[in-house]
Amino acid sequence: MRKIILLGYMGCGKSTIAKTLSRIIRIPFVDLDEYIEEKTNLSINAIFEKHGEIYFRKIEHKAFLELLNSSEDMIIGLGGGTPCYANNHELLKGENVVSVYLRASIETLFSRLCANKSKRPLIANKNDEEMKEFIAMHLFERSFYYNQARYKVNVDDKTIDQVVLDIVNILA
Numbered sequence: 001m002r003k004i005i006l007l008g009y010m011g012c013g014k015s016t017i018a019k020t021l022s023r024i025i026r027i028p029f030v031d032l033d034e035y036i037e038e039k040t041n042l043s044i045n046a047i048f049e050k051h052g053e054i055y056f057r058k059i060e061h062k063a064f065l066e067l068l069n070s071s072e073d074m075i076i077g078l079g080g081g082t083p084c085y086a087n088n089h090e091l092l093k094g095e096n097v098v099s100v101y102l103r104a105s106i107e108t109l110f111s112r113l114c115a116n117k118s119k120r121p122l123i124a125n126k127n128d129e130e131m132k133e134f135i136a137m138h139l140f141e142r143s144f145y146y147n148q149a150r151y152k153v154n155v156d157d158k159t160i161d162q163v164v165l166d167i168v169n170i171l172a
């Protein structure tokens with residue numbers, strides 16, 4: 001069964017875009033972070049605090065495999081780091097998988113993440129200056145993995161509907 005995977009850096013719009021896409025193409029959306037929170041009965045923040053990032057990456061990989069192997073059509077919104085660990089990037093080009101990298105510039109990510117960072121443990125404690133530097137470095141490190149996606153869609157200066165339309169066109 002077909003799996004549509006949205007990936008990209010924190011704040012690029014995976015969850016937002018997936019919700020609208022799901023309504024339009026009538027395929028259910030599962031957000032991997034939310035799936036992990038439900039499975040573990042812990043918030044992502046609490047998992048990082050209690051068990052650390054390595055543990056989180058293990059359960060993230062397991063949860064991603066579970067969703068990929070489920071028998072339904074599904075839109076999966078990955079966590080920002082999912083493609084960068086446990087060889088998850090190799091799963092982006094699997095059979096029946098349509099993976100889309102939502103590519104955003106440092107400026108776009110910075111302005112979106114500034115407004116809402118408390119639920120994102122990797123940036124929660126950074127000031128503006130530190131955050132800009134962190135995003136630039138981190139995005140550079142992660143780009144190799146994000147670029148393993150089958151398709152790339154630029155999201156800078158586009159409305160949610162425009163990005164969704166780009167994806168609908170890819171799927172057509």
Ligand SMILES: Nc1ncnc2c1ncn2[C@@H]1O[C@H](COP(=O)(O)OP(=O)(O)OP(=O)(O)O)[C@@H](O)[C@H]1O
Pocket residue numbers: 008009010011012013014015016017033078079080112116120155158159160163
């Ligand atoms: N095309 C867009 N134009 C303007 N704002 C957008 C757009 N897409 C998303 N946003 C806004 O950017 C913020 C981040 O979006 P969202 O939470 O969907 O990102 P995400 O990729 O799921 O992040 P995370 O990896 O941390 O879960 C939200 O406030 C959302 O409303």
Ligand SMILES: O=C(O)C1=C[C@@H](O)[C@@H](O)[C@H](O)C1
Pocket residue numbers: 009010033044078079080081082119120121122
């Ligand atoms: O970019 C990341 O590494 C993360 C992004 C979020 O979606 C969560 O999966 C978690 O906060 C880690």
Ligand SMILES: [Mg+2]
Pocket residue numbers: 014015016031033077
């Ligand atoms: Mg999200």
